[in-house]
Amino acid sequence: xxxxxxxxxxxxxxxxSYGRIANPFDKDNYIVSMGLKYSNGRRxxxxxxxxxxxxEGDWLKGVGAIVGINLKFDLLYLWRHPVLVNFFxxxxxxxxxxxxxxxxxxxxxxxxxMDSMANIYGLPLKPDKIKEYWKNGIDTIDIPKQxxxxxxxxxxxxxxxIFKCVAKEAHELGMTAMIRERMDSLCGNIEMEFNGLKVDLxxxxxxxxxxxxxxxxxxRELEQYTPQLPEGAEFNWSSGRQxxxxxxxxxxxxxxxxxxxxxxxxxxxxxxxxxxPALDPHGNEVRYKTGDKKGQLKTKKVKINDLDRPKYKIAxxxxxxxxxxxxxxxWELKEPGFYKTGEDVIKELSARGIEVAKILAKLKxxxxxxxxFYSSGMLRYAQDGVIHHTLNNVQTDTGRLSSSKPxxxxxxxxxxxxxxxxxxxxFEGGEVAEVDFSSLEVVIQAxxxxxxxxxxxxxxxxxxxxxxxxxxxxxxxxxxVRKAKKEKDPYYDLERTKAKGFSFQRAYGAGAKAIAxxxxxxxxxxxxxxxxxxxMYPNVEKYNAWVARQVDKNAxxxxxxxxxxxxxxxxxxxxxxxNARYGFTQQEAPDxxxxxxxxxxxxxxxMKNYSIQGEAGGVVSTAVGMVWRKFVETGNxxxxxxxxxxxxxxIWISLAKGAKEYVIPEVEKAMTAIPERYKEVYGVDxxxxxxxxxxxxxxxxxxx
DNA sequence: TGGGTGAGCGCC
DNA sequence: AAAAGGCGCTCACCCA
Numbered sequence: 001x002x003x004x005x006x007x008x009x010x011x012x013x014x015x016x017s018y019g020r021i022a023n024p025f026d027k028d029n030y031i032v033s034m035g036l037k038y039s040n041g042r043r044x045x046x047x048x049x050x051x052x053x054x055x056e057g058d059w060l061k062g063v064g065a066i067v068g069i070n071l072k073f074d075l076l077y078l079w080r081h082p083v084l085v086n087f088f089x090x091x092x093x094x095x096x097x098x099x100x101x102x103x104x105x106x107x108x109x110x111x112x113x114m115d116s117m118a119n120i121y122g123l124p125l126k127p128d129k130i131k132e133y134w135k136n137g138i139d140t141i142d143i144p145k146q147x148x149x150x151x152x153x154x155x156x157x158x159x160x161x162i163f164k165c166v167a168k169e170a171h172e173l174g175m176t177a178m179i180r181e182r183m184d185s186l187c188g189n190i191e192m193e194f195n196g197l198k199v200d201l202x203x204x205x206x207x208x209x210x211x212x213x214x215x216x217x218x219x220r221e222l223e224q225y226t227p228q229l230p231e232g233a234e235f236n237w238s239s240g241r242q243x244x245x246x247x248x249x250x251x252x253x254x255x256x257x258x259x260x261x262x263x264x265x266x267x268x269x270x271x272x273x274x275x276x277p278a279l280d281p282h283g284n285e286v287r288y289k290t291g292d293k294k295g296q297l298k299t300k301k302v303k304i305n306d307l308d309r310p311k312y313k314i315a316x317x318x319x320x321x322x323x324x325x326x327x328x329x330x331w332e333l334k335e336p337g338f339y340k341t342g343e344d345v346i347k348e349l350s351a352r353g354i355e356v357a358k359i360l361a362k363l364k365x366x367x368x369x370x371x372x373f374y375s376s377g378m379l380r381y382a383q384d385g386v387i388h389h390t391l392n393n394v395q396t397d398t399g400r401l402s403s404s405k406p407x408x409x410x411x412x413x414x415x416x417x418x419x420x421x422x423x424x425x426x427f428e429g430g431e432v433a434e435v436d437f438s439s440l441e442v443v444i445q446a447x448x449x450x451x452x453x454x455x456x457x458x459x460x461x462x463x464x465x466x467x468x469x470x471x472x473x474x475x476x477x478x479x480x481v482r483k484a485k486k487e488k489d490p491y492y493d494l495e496r497t498k499a500k501g502f503s504f505q506r507a508y509g510a511g512a513k514a515i516a517x518x519x520x521x522x523x524x525x526x527x528x529x530x531x532x533x534x535x536m537y538p539n540v541e542k543y544n545a546w547v548a549r550q551v552d553k554n555a556x557x558x559x560x561x562x563x564x565x566x567x568x569x570x571x572x573x574x575x576x577x578x579n580a581r582y583g584f585t586q587q588e589a590p591d592x593x594x595x596x597x598x599x600x601x602x603x604x605x606x607m608k609n610y611s612i613q614g615e616a617g618g619v620v621s622t623a624v625g626m627v628w629r630k631f632v633e634t635g636n637x638x639x640x641x642x643x644x645x646x647x648x649x650x651i652w653i654s655l656a657k658g659a660k661e662y663v664i665p666e667v668e669k670a671m672t673a674i675p676e677r678y679k680e681v682y683g684v685d686x687x688x689x690x691x692x693x694x695x696x697x698x699x700x701x702x703x704x
Numbered sequence: 705t706g707g708g709t710g711a712g713c714g715c716c
Numbered sequence: 717a718a719a720a721g722g723c724g725c726t727c728a729c730c731c732a
Binding site for chain 1: 718721722725729
């Protein structure tokens with residue numbers, strides 16, 4: 001008879017490094033105590049002071065699932081332990097109560113703690129005493145053994161209690177299957193963090209110094225444009241406000257150090273202590289008459305002004321600049337008199353023929369790369385040439401992952417910078433790969449809206465940008481594709497690019513005005529696109545309206561207020577069979593709504609977007625889970641491949657030489673098997689096809 | 705000096 | 717008629 005589950009909890013040393021508390025990748029951290037509570041009631045507790053921290057033998061024998069809270073933390077300490085590896089190999093699963101709680105609350109409860117959940121479910125809270133030890137900087141190892149083990153017992157019992165409550169709630173909400181899928185995906189994420197991103201430090205260093213030289217060159221070009229400022233002020237090209245003043249006129253604020261003077265106008269100094277001869281009342285030196293120091297000069301200590309260290313005061317001074325051109329009104333910042341100096345603004349100024357703007361455009365991109373992605377940024381997380389990023393699984397409103405310390409989901413794309421060149425294979429002479437879902441958001445939009453035409457178009461593999469253009473122009477799709485893509489007819493090429501901009505923003509729920517503003521199209525032109533879109537895919541609008549109705553129907557007051565009006569929270573369920581939920585909190589209404597007496601409202605753009613983003617996240621999550629299982633089953637393809645990262649619609653893999661031949665097809669097979677998987681897990685028919693594109697290369701920049 | 709905020713920008 | 721979605725990081729700037 002198998003054991004249904006075991007509750008797992010570790011107490012570890014708590015050294016923080018590389019942005020991680022109790023960093024599992026730090027050689028100095030270790031397991032102090034390990035607790036296991038099996039569903040049959042048996043317990044195992046260890047303590048490093050008396051035995052091995054990890055029990056002997058197969059402590060997961062016959063176990064179905066490991067239960068815990070924020071299991072990623074504990075499992076990273078045990079990730080390559082043979083007992084755990086074998087457990088997964090024979091189909092073992094995990095159940096992270098924090099992750100489950102996140103989903104049953106429509107992603108509203110992020111990082112739910114044991115205490116917060118114990119509170120909700122009426123279970124005993126953690127004893128404060130142990131927390132006090134940690135708070136006072138006591139190492140885990142120095143906490144009295146029995147106290148720590150009692151604490152561990154408490155955690156095991158409470159976790160088990162929480163598990164039962166969360167699982168019950170999930171079941172009642174029809175979310176058991178979805179949560180089960182997500183747990184395999186979480187394992188995939190743990191594997192990715194464990195392996196991390198492998199960095200070629202030589203390439204990193206080379207590219208960084210190249211970038212520094214380029215930036216220096218651009219600064220030299222900027223010199224002739226640097227305004228003359230008074231003594232003590234230095235113009236800072238990376239300050240938005242100073243740039244605004246240079247371009248559009250305004251004050252340069254700067255600090256000066258001025259000598260501090262006393263009430264009489266005399267300069268003040270820091271004091272120093274000196275020894276001076278002690279004098280008798282007549283002003284003569286005094287010598288010791290007896291004792292060890294007999295005959296020596298008597299001295300005393302006095303404080304005098306240290307003339308080397310005058311006191312300064314910091315004064316805030318302003319110097320006005322005339323400006324080079326007129327700003328647009330819409331560029332104005334909250335702080336009056338200052339204007340945006342971002343990419344869009346710089347672009348327009350370049351178009352106006354302002355030379356300095358052209359240099360600035362290049363400089364900004366390079367400075368961003370340097371500060372965010374090289375030694376002062378992302379690269380400082382490299383531990384022995386590996387960046388162990390954190391994939392946050394309980395962070396977003398939509399159920400997507402986020403990444404931090406560092407954020408490995410915002411590394412510049414290969415065509416815009418060299419940053420990706422430093423990311424290489426974990427295997428000597430190996431390769432890296434990125435496998436993407438093709439146009440995932442459009443596929444999901446078609447699926448969740450159940451729009452027949454859109455589904456048809458997705459499955460036919462049409463070029464949506466050309467199709468949208470064709471619909472707008474009232475021309476034949478095939479003609480447009482030919483002219484825009486094959487013949488590269490300048491007009492059609494440009495128009496298709498515009499349609500592309502439209503597509504992305506439409507997926508985010510943007511309105512005509514916003515799309516017009518950012519694409520440079522006229523409002524009429526955008527509206528023509530929207531009309532064509534609504535004619536082609538009528539169900540999308542219907543779906544959006546349905547979402548809004550559901551959210552309204554499920555709305556309850558939150559207990560908070562905006563301008564005295566109660567704020568509501570509403571939600572809707574996914575239409576894909578996952579039973580995922582998407583939650584929305586009312587926000588302060590825009591002015592035109594307020595004019596009609598509406599103070600707070602749900603954001604239509606959020607309501608249009610969350611389920612697209614979230615269900616896409618669900619698909620990727622399922623894929624990561626399946627792919628991870630394949631890696632487990634094959635022992636990382638006999639140790640020739642490693643999962644590295646995932647970025648919303650793709651998976652990154654490290655490959656040994658030659659491994660792509662057998663690894664990539666398996667990954668593609670798993671990712672394109674979403675319909676079969678959803679049928680099996682949720683019992684639903686998925687109407688859309690999932691396509692993937694794989695790219696392989698020596699590094700993440702040069703992929704083909 | 706350290707925390708919070710806004711702007712800007714990297715990814716999807 | 718009317719609302720451009722989700723993240724995390726760095727910098728400048730302000731304030732305590």
